[in-house]
Amino acid sequence: xxxxxxxxxxxxxxxxxxxxxxxxxxxxxxxxxxxxxxxxxxxxxxxxxxxxxxxxxxxxxxxxxxxxxxxxxxxxxxxxxxxxxxxxxxxxxxxxxxxxxxxxxxxxxxxxxxxxxxxxxxxxxxxxxxxxxxxxxxxxxxxxxxxxxxxxxxxxxxxxxxx
Numbered sequence: 790x791x792x793x794x795x796x797x798x799x800x801x802x803x804x805x806x807x808x809x810x811x812x813x814x815x816x817x818x819x820x821x822x823x824x825x826x827x828x829x830x831x832x833x834x835x836x837x838x839x840x841x842x843x844x845x846x847x848x849x850x851x852x853x854x855x856x857x858x859x860x861x862x863x864x865x866x867x868x869x870x871x872x873x874x875x876x877x878x879x880x881x882x883x884x885x886x887x888x889x890x891x892x893x894x895x896x897x898x899x900x901x902x903x904x905x906x907x908x909x910x911x912x913x914x915x916x917x918x919x920x921x922x923x924x925x926x927x928x929x930x931x932x933x934x935x936x937x938x939x940x941x942x943x944x945x946x947x948x949x950x951x952x
Contacts, residue, residue: 790830795841798848798949799936802913804837805829811860812840814910817932822908844913848949853879855914863908870905877919880944884923899923907931913940 790813792805803826805814816823839857846852861868873892877883883891885899885906894901902920909917912932918940922928930937935951943949 791833791836792829793832793834793836795844797844799932799939799951802844804840806837807860810837811858812837812911813860813862815912815914817912817936821931857914859911861910867905867908870902871909871915874906874909874915874917874919877916882919882921882941885920886923888920903929
């Protein structure tokens with residue numbers, strides 16, 4: 790394992806992955822469920838150059854999707870939710886219940902989808918910020934509601950502002 794820290798309009802982002810270049814984590818500072826840094830391996834800020842470039846393009850130059858090799862842990866259910874998140878188009882949102890329905894889950898499974906969503910280890914690239922409450926309200930985000938709002942506003946064409 791190795792990690793790199795890159796600057797972003799959201800603050801520093803920590804990219805974690807394998808020596809083969811597969812991304813296993815993308816974490817914001819003060820992010821809920823962020824693993825202990827001791828498990829990230831050695832720091833090498835030259836690691837994951839393609840990911841760093843794509844993030845810069847996303848934040849500053851109109852990139853709307855990512856082409857990143859991922860190696861996601863988690864349970865089979867979590868990986869199913871994380872995969873479905875990647876199908877939510879840039880600039881749009883879906884509800885937790887709507888995603889549960891897409892996955893063929895029983896009514897009332899929105900909470901389970903929300904819990905899996907909250908454990909997403911690769912924020913931004915696996916766009917967990919695109920899930921909203923049933924009324925469209927912004928609910929939980931590991932990086933904080935302010936960052937979630939900023940990402941959604943950014944994807945709707947507004948200037949990315951935090952604070």
